[in-house]
Amino acid sequence: MSESDKPRAVESWEIMLLSRDKVGATELQKIFSRGQTQINRYCMSPLCGDAQRNPLDRLRLMFEKLVENGEDELVRASLNILAECIDCRVKPLGKPRPDKDTVEEECLDDYPELTELDRLIGRREHPRVVQRQAERVKQEVDETLVSYLELWNRKYGTLR
Numbered sequence: 001m002s003e004s005d006k007p008r009a010v011e012s013w014e015i016m017l018l019s020r021d022k023v024g025a026t027e028l029q030k031i032f033s034r035g036q037t038q039i040n041r042y043c044m045s046p047l048c049g050d051a052q053r054n055p056l057d058r059l060r061l062m063f064e065k066l067v068e069n070g071e072d073e074l075v076r077a078s079l080n081i082l083a084e085c086i087d088c089r090v091k092p093l094g095k096p097r098p099d100k101d102t103v104e105e106e107c108l109d110d111y112p113e114l115t116e117l118d119r120l121i122g123r124r125e126h127p128r129v130v131q132r133q134a135e136r137v138k139q140e141v142d143e144t145l146v147s148y149l150e151l152w153n154r155k156y157g158t159l160r
Helices: 013-023 025-032 034-040 055-068 072-086 102-123 127-157
Strands: none
Touching: 013 025, 013 034, 013 055, 025 034, 055 072, 072 127, 102 127
């Protein structure tokens, strides 16, 4: 199947509809412990009067509430668990933003996160915990690199 022939689902109800088509309504009934009628409602456009909020919409709503309450890490952990089946992990969009005034301070800021990573590994913590900490270390190192490149560009001009 070429890329242009693949179905494109952009809304949650479209994802549910394609999922029903691919794995079957009976399988979705087992997964969600819901009857055929309810599964069909999950797959309907919200423009239809009988459509109901599907599990994807409910998850998103829960994630939004968690973020409002400062629980970004919990949302990230949840999304990473969901993404494991396709060997993926979530990553923040955009360029890292240094949170210290100097490159030297950014360098020092790397150590606590790296030390914590080593501590978690030494304690044989769950791989998901270690992976998340490794991502924090990478974020800190990326902030240091951005800070250094900004300093270099101010002092010596932009790299070519």
